[in-house]
Amino acid sequence: MKRILYLGYYIKQMDWDKFKLFLNYTAKHTKKNKISILIDVVASVFIYNISILEYFQFRFFEKTKEERKAWAGTGYMYEYQLIMNPKTARLILDDKTLFYKEYQPYFVHTVADIADLKKHKEVVEELLNTKSGKLVFKVADGKCGVAVEIKKASEFNSESLISFMENNQFDLVEEFIIQHPSLNALSPTAVNTVRIFTQLNKNNEVEILGCRQRISVNSSVDNMAAGNLAAPIDEQKGIVTGAAVYSDITKPEEKIHPITGKEIVGFEVPFWKETIAMVKEAALLHPQNRSIGWDIVITENGPGFIEGNHDWCKLLWQLPVKKGMKSVLEAYKKDYVS
Numbered sequence: 001m002k003r004i005l006y007l008g009y010y011i012k013q014m015d016w017d018k019f020k021l022f023l024n025y026t027a028k029h030t031k032k033n034k035i036s037i038l039i040d041v042v043a044s045v046f047i048y049n050i051s052i053l054e055y056f057q058f059r060f061f062e063k064t065k066e067e068r069k070a071w072a073g074t075g076y077m078y079e080y081q082l083i084m085n086p087k088t089a090r091l092i093l094d095d096k097t098l099f100y101k102e103y104q105p106y107f108v109h110t111v112a113d114i115a116d117l118k119k120h121k122e123v124v125e126e127l128l129n130t131k132s133g134k135l136v137f138k139v140a141d142g143k144c145g146v147a148v149e150i151k152k153a154s155e156f157n158s159e160s161l162i163s164f165m166e167n168n169q170f171d172l173v174e175e176f177i178i179q180h181p182s183l184n185a186l187s188p189t190a191v192n193t194v195r196i197f198t199q200l201n202k203n204n205e206v207e208i209l210g211c212r213q214r215i216s217v218n219s220s221v222d223n224m225a226a227g228n229l230a231a232p233i234d235e236q237k238g239i240v241t242g243a244a245v246y247s248d249i250t251k252p253e254e255k256i257h258p259i260t261g262k263e264i265v266g267f268e269v270p271f272w273k274e275t276i277a278m279v280k281e282a283a284l285l286h287p288q289n290r291s292i293g294w295d296i297v298i299t300e301n302g303p304g305f306i307e308g309n310h311d312w313c314k315l316l317w318q319l320p321v322k323k324g325m326k327s328v329l330e331a332y333k334k335d336y337v338s
Contacts, residue, residue: 003046006075010045010052018248022056025250030061037061044068049075056249057315058324070324077314080329083336084199084291085310092286093310097140097171100305106282108297108304111174117162124158127175134176137165150176150220180270180298186262190216193295193306194233194269195316196276198283200290202335206280208235209291209328212320213269215244218259224316229254231264232320238272240265245319275303282308291332293317 027034041055050058050073058071072080085093092098100111110130112123127135130153139147149170156164165173178184183192197209211233214222222228229244243253244264255265269275279294282305293312296303318325 003049003075006049006051007042007045010074014052018053022053022249026056026061032061045075049073049079051075054315057247057319059249067324070326071318072314072324072326072329074314076326076329077311080333081291081311083333085289089286089288090310093289093292093308095140096138096307099307100172102286103282103305103308106278106305108299108301109175109177111172113172114162114165117158117165117173121158124161127173128153128156128158128161130175132176132178135161136174136176137168137170138172138174139169140171148221177297178299180300182268182270183298185260186264186267187216187222187257187260189218189259190220190222190228191297191306192216192222193297194275194303195230195312196279196294196296197312197317198279198292198294199332200283200287201332204284204287206283208276208279210317210321210325211235211238212316213240213244213267214316215257215264217257224313224319229264230316230320231267233269235276238269238275240267240269242320242322245322247315247319270298271302278303278305 023034023037026037030037040061041052044050044055044060045052048068048071050071054073058073060068092102097113100107110123110126112127117124133153135151135153137149137151161173177191179191186192193214195212195214199207199209201207213231213233214224215229215231216222217228219226219228224230224247227246227248229246231240231244232242233239234241242265243255245253256263275296275298279296282294283292289310291312293309295306295309297306
C-alpha cells in the first residue's frame with residue numbers, strides 16, 4: 001500500500017518533459033519498445049523503492065536485478081531519513097532561519113532575518129556595504145535554489161531593505177558570497193558548494209558517507225536539479241577523483257568544464273582539512289539529527305556553511321561515484337530497526 005502511495009506521489013510531481021526525454025533516450029539506447037520499458041519502470045518502483053525518474057537516472061535499463069538492489073531511491077531514502085532525522089527534530093535543518101542561528105559559528109558570511117535587521121543597525125550596514133555589492137534573499141523553507149533572488153545592495157537603504165523583504169515574503173537576506181579564486185576559475189557563474197554527507201554511528205561518532213563538488217554550468221545556482229554537474233571528492237585528500245556527471249542521462253560526463261575549459265578531475269578543494277573538521281564538529285552539535293547533507297562554501301577565509309539537509313539527495317550521493325550505495329545505509333539502519 002505504501003508504495004502505491006509513493007507511485008501516486010511520483011506521478012503527481014512528475015517533470016513530464018524530462019520523463020519523455022529519458023523514455024525516448026532509453027528506447028533508442030536499448031532498442032526496446034516503450035511499453036516494455038514502462039512496465040519495467042512501474043515494476044521497479046514497487047520492487048526497488050525508487051521513483052519513476054530514478055529508473056532512468058540510475059540506468060536500471062542497463063542493470064541486472066542484483067545490481068538494481070544496490071541503489072537507494074526516493075522511497076527508501078524517505079524512510080531512512082525519517083529514522084535518522086525524526087520529524088520532531090528536523091525543523092532546525094528545514095528552517096533556514098533556525099539553521100543559521102543554531103550553527104552561526106560556522107558561517108563565514110553575514111546572514112540576517114527581519115528581526116535582526118530591525119534590532120541591529122550594524123548588521124544592516126554590513127549588508128548594504130558588502131564587498132560583493134550583492135544581496136541574496138531567501139525564504140526559510142526553500143529547497144534546491146528555489147525562491148532565491150539576487151539584487152544589488154545599492155538598490156536599498158535600511159528602510160527599503162526591510163520593506164522589500166516583508167512585501168516579497170523573504171525570511172532571510174545574506175551577503176552574496178565571494179568564493180575562493182580557484183573555484184571561481186573553475187566556474188564563475190555561481191557559488192560552487194561542497195556537499196559532505198555525515199552520519200552518526202551507534203556510538204555517536206561522526207562518519208563521512210561521501211564528499212561531492214557541485215559545479216555550475218552557465219547557471220546562477222549549482223544544484224544538479226537545475227542542470228549542473230557534481231563530482232566525487234576524496235575524503236582524505238580533498239581532490240576530485242572522477243569525472244563530473246549530470247542527472248540528465250542524455251548528457252555525457254565531463255572531465256573538463258564545458259564552459260571554462262578548466263580541469264575537473266584532479267581539482268584540489270581549498271581548506272580541505274578545515275572543512276572536514278568543521279562538519280565533524282557541527283554534526284555533533286544537535287545529535288538528534290543523525291544523518292545530514294551539509295552545503296559548504298569555500299572562501300579565501302576558509303569554509304562556511306550554507307545549509308544542512310535532513311533529506312539529502314540520493315542522486316548527488318550516488319551518481320558521481322556511479323554505483324548504488326544502499327548497503328552503506330543498511331549498516332547504520334540495523335542499529336535502529338529490530
